Amino acid sequence: MQQAASTAVERKSIGTTGDTIFEWMCRGAGLLVLVTLGAIIITLFVGGLPAFRQFGLEFIWSTDWQPVEGRESYGAAVAVLGTIISAILAIIFAVPVAFGIAFYLTELAPPWLKRPVGTAIELLAAVPSIIFGMWGLFVLVPIIQSRIQIPFGETLGAIPLIGGLFQSTNFAGTSLFAAALVLAIMILPFIAATMRDVFEQVPPVYKESAYGLGATRWEVMTGVVIPYTRISVVGGIMLGLGRALGETMAVTFVIGNANRLASSLFDPTTTIASVVAMEFPESLMGSLKQSSLLALGFLLFVISFVVLAVSRWLLRPRLK
Amino acid sequence: MNRRSLLALGGAAAALCVSGRDAIAQQVQITGAGATFPRPVYERWGQAAREAIGVQLNYQSIGSGGGINQITNRTVDFGATDAPRTEAQLRESNLIQFPTVMGSVVLIVNLPGVADNALRLTPETLVDIFAGRITRWNDSRLAELNRELRLPNLPVSPVYRADASGTTFVFTTYLSRVAETWRTGPGAATSVQWPVGSGARGNEGVSNTVRNTPGAIGYTENAYATVNRLITTQLQNKSGRFVTPVMASFQAAAAQADWSRPGFAADLVDLNGNDVWPIVSPTFILLPTNPAADRVEGSRQTMRFFDWAFRNGAEAARRLEYIPVPDAVHTAVRATWSAVRNPGGSPIWTPSAA
């Protein structure tokens, strides 16, 4: 009896050592993830500090981007506005279509069609962003150039007050509009997939009781499904917004790369990710320009962080 | 996929890596980065040098700004730029600078119905176009210069370099010299704040954008216009004559080069002369004078490569309509290479190491 008890104790202590080691390995990995994020934020902030110190808080709303040596002056406004406006436009274009797809997949599609169409939409999400950039530049931009910009400019340009938004002297096709369109197509599958997953989680009994009362499918959607999933839908949209804010390659190809504020949808402008990708490799180490680019990176991180945090907070309880 | 097959796959991949390294150990590789201006000729030289002297060139054309940056950070073996560095800048970064060829900046346009070298531009109209003061092609000032052409009623879309570019430096230097408003406005640099137009990456990107946009006008190195068969324009030079961008006008400018300036920074912009093309520039290589121990071999091979190119690359350059620098300059350049020293203090380049 005593022998058995002592071997049992031995076995337990071997197991405990292994347990402790393993647990610390896992915990260490978890802490590594935290440290990585912290390191990224700190590196960007420290790198951008000289720019903030030089230009002060004005950096955030200055529209300068004067790289000529001797009179250098940089400001974040052009890139920040380009980022935010292109992302918001992308959301405006994408959400209705994504909603339509999600509705179709959950309510309207015949069962044999659901899986292939769903897979096809998810595959759209897997296409790398550089492909979107190339497709955008070689396929979409010529179409915008020849078939969209001129009719839009003439018809919508006549609207008083906001007509100027649709008229531009830039006919290269690469513009804010092109970037927003490409972004919209990129985030479409994410938003559609999230909406579909969330719609499918509505307990069938709610929908059935509505149908039982004679509601049409659309009425079930607006009366039951959307109120139930409202918060998660917004979370999914914000997730798409977060992706759109940080997208680099797709945007760089089609946005026109002009460090000026766009006064019209068809003007070229730039986004933070785009200007960093383009100008960082050529900025001298330790120079004011590089520091401004790192400061821009920091601002982008802050903006996406906030958007992603809000989206996670809205989504997690429902999807889990 | 069981464990055994995974292991076999991993082993095969490792074997591939090892064998790959053996195969390429016989060739030396040098890495350079910078100007898109001379890219066509450097790539041609690289191709030929691989068979001739066993040097493999990996040239990344990221723009002069990128080239300056990379060589200053010593992340490559040499940098390439069309914007020459000043003596002070070279001293500060421990670099030497030497020219390889001369190239020309030409204007490319996309105007349906206008033939190659038919459009005439003066310095003033050119500045007005890029400053946004001329917005349509059938503007009266342009029409006056080009009475025999029917200029289409298209909006003018200027295209400039979005990246920090030596070509931009050369072009804006020209604009600053011919217009005070440009000099005090955007100025001359590898990257400026352009009042109008859209940006494209590299000489390649500008050519692409102009080709795809009716009504576009851009500035680019001549080889890109020739190879892509783009429409170029005439330009009025300082002596008042309209010249076409052909080899003869480039050579007329090159002949006046003064190579005695520090860093061989001959200034070929807006020269006097009846046949002179006004926007010509040498392009330069930047080499560290104090390479680290693991970069000494790269430096030696770089000098070996350019030594070979000086002796054998003239034909390839001329075929692409670049102008090789004179032999006397080659000799002077080789003399400056003795400043490149290894950590022990002795020069890396010896003339016999060919």
Next chain:
Amino acid sequence: MSTTTLDGTSIPGGAVQRDTGLARRRILVDRVIRWACVAATIIGLLFLASILGTLLWRGLVALDFLTFTAEFEPTTYGDPDAPRGGLGHAILGTLIQTALATAVGTPIGILVGTYLSEYARGTTLGGTVRFVSDVLLSAPSVLIGLFIYQVVVLPMGGFSGIAGALALAIIVIPVVVRTTEDMLTLIPNTLREAVVALGAPKWKMITLVAWRAALSGIATGILLAFARIAGETAPLLLTSFGNNVFSTDLSRAMASLPVAIYQQANSGFPDLIEIAWAGALIVTLGVLLINIAARVVLRKRI
């Protein structure tokens, strides 16, 4: 006469009110919206078809054995005798960097996923780690490239394949964390209890039983992460820079397929652009095939 259709026009019990304006309007709205949704789905599928179609149309032309095996040659300038280049160097570089990134990121990701599922369920630290992992999942990849540039490239004194692999590893980790955690939480607790009841220590329970049970799900996560990093361009632009020759040297600049596509697409020369399209086709087909394979694996398990 007592048809119980769900279109709002009949009241159970008999009296049919088919002609009410309200009923007609409701049916009309429903039909219009239905067609709008079908249209939306068709639009989405149309974009996918357009992208794949463009890739096939433009990329197949230049896709041949040479493209896969040759390394970069500068443009032929229309000269028929000049050697035509390919993307062999880029494919090799991508394979090396993605394999290394997956090898580095997967163990870390699995450990973090295990931590979240087995040790930290419901705790604040666990919640924070999960949140941070999700942020890294959707963070702009160009910023990760910036970070690695500052922290690896500058101290090392040059661009390197290893910097590129590290940047990609940071992108791999959150993907693997997500799938590992999700798969592990799916395993019923009764399985865990049974193993522990037999006397196994916790770590053996996790490694020998839980991981094995979740294996196909975790493998799916690894495949998806691999597919994702195979297409990443921006971080590699700032870390491994690109190379024009075959090279397996991780301490020097290394080629990768997305960067090569980017450089050649912007080159302005038609023959290089053709090769860029072929590269784009290769990347997309590769990524899509991996995604489909991952789905098949996952479905087989469930």
